[in-house]
Amino acid sequence: MNNQKDLKIVEILLVEDNPADIRLTQEAIKESKISNNLHIVRDGMEAISFLRKEGKFSNAVRPDLILLDLNLPKINGFEVLNEIKKDDDLKRIPVVILTISEAEVDLLNAYNNYANCYVNKPLDIKEFYKIVKSIGNFWFTVVKLPDGV
Numbered sequence: 001m002n003n004q005k006d007l008k009i010v011e012i013l014l015v016e017d018n019p020a021d022i023r024l025t026q027e028a029i030k031e032s033k034i035s036n037n038l039h040i041v042r043d044g045m046e047a048i049s050f051l052r053k054e055g056k057f058s059n060a061v062r063p064d065l066i067l068l069d070l071n072l073p074k075i076n077g078f079e080v081l082n083e084i085k086k087d088d089d090l091k092r093i094p095v096v097i098l099t100i101s102e103a104e105v106d107l108l109n110a111y112n113n114y115a116n117c118y119v120n121k122p123l124d125i126k127e128f129y130k131i132v133k134s135i136g137n138f139w140f141t142v143v144k145l146p147d148g149v
Helices: 003-007 019-031 044-052 077-085 104-112 125-142
Strands: 010-015 036-041 065-068 095-099 117-120
Touching (some): 010 019, 010 125, 036 044, 044 077, 077 095, 095 125
């Protein structure tokens, strides 16, 4: 385990419009052993504005990890993913697709647009907690990421 990573407060951007999923994700991340700040945006346009530090997000921090739902209002998750991965300043930020969609076409589309992983949201609350905690643990204790991803 890297002690420097343990001391760092990681910045997580959750792009989710469902209030119940937001609440569950907040609780699961709060219970994880990762020191973090969770930032929440509720649609694809807000996600792009946050990442580009535009408008009300002019003081936004650069996230270390993005948890991205696919079914979003205004701009869908695939469009957000595409914007992230074609931007030289953003493309190295790991993007975890966190969705209820089990459609093969969505899975392929996500990976074809360079998602770092694709995770199905379980319907069971305990399983949801377990998955969200494991995402944080994986990306911040197992994976080696460059500084300033």
